[in-house]
Amino acid sequence: MKQFKAQKLQGLFMTQDQDWEAGSLIIGEGVRLNGKIDAPGSVLVNGAIDGDVAAQDIRVGTSGRINGSLTAQNIDLAGSAGQTIAAVKHLVIRAGATVTGSIKYQTIEIESGARIEGTLESNDRVERPKPSGIMRSAVS
Numbered sequence: 001m002k003q004f005k006a007q008k009l010q011g012l013f014m015t016q017d018q019d020w021e022a023g024s025l026i027i028g029e030g031v032r033l034n035g036k037i038d039a040p041g042s043v044l045v046n047g048a049i050d051g052d053v054a055a056q057d058i059r060v061g062t063s064g065r066i067n068g069s070l071t072a073q074n075i076d077l078a079g080s081a082g083q084t085i086a087a088v089k090h091l092v093i094r095a096g097a098t099v100t101g102s103i104k105y106q107t108i109e110i111e112s113g114a115r116i117e118g119t120l121e122s123n124d125r126v127e128r129p130k131p132s133g134i135m136r137s138a139v140s
Contacts, residue, residue, distance in 0.1 A: 025055075029063045036068075043072075045079070062096060086123075 023041035027033055031047035039055040045064035058072040064079035075087040078094040083101045085091070091105040095113035103116070104123045110116070 027064070029061075060097075062094075 021041045023039060025037065025039050025041070025043045027043070027045045027047040027049060029046040033047065033049045033051070035051045037043060037049065037051065037053045037055070039053075041055065042057040042059065043053055043055040044059045044061065045053075045066060046061040047063070048065040048067075050067045052069040052071075053066060054071045056072060057074045057076075058070050059076045060066060060079040060081055062078045066079075066081045067083065069084040069086070070081055071084075071086045071088075073088045074090045075085060076092045076094070077085075077097045077099060080098040080100075082099070085099065085101065085103045085105075087105040087108075090107045090109075091103070092109045093099055093111065093114040093116065095111040097111075098115045099118065100116075101118045102121070103118055104121045106123065108120070108122075
């Protein structure tokens, strides 16, 4: 699969020289998605998702909104997310973010100005769900 050079996307971990890895997904601003996402790479959300998202890394930009469960090794939230959030390794909740529901993490950073409504639970044993269906062959 051909990789492409990604431009800097709202300052979220990407530089102009960084390759966007195969198996990754970008949901652009203004895009609305309804359904479940199970990606073996990274997911960057600047649009809106109604459904669950599981990936290696999840980043929700300031214009991003996810109404569903999030599960990943690392989660970086600058927009809004709700229901269940499970970060196997690290969770960052940026200033201006709105997070609701059950939040599980191994390590966490919360910036001043973030809004959290729900429960926080430190859990060293949060596990990423195994991909199902077609994605199973893409992940080793």
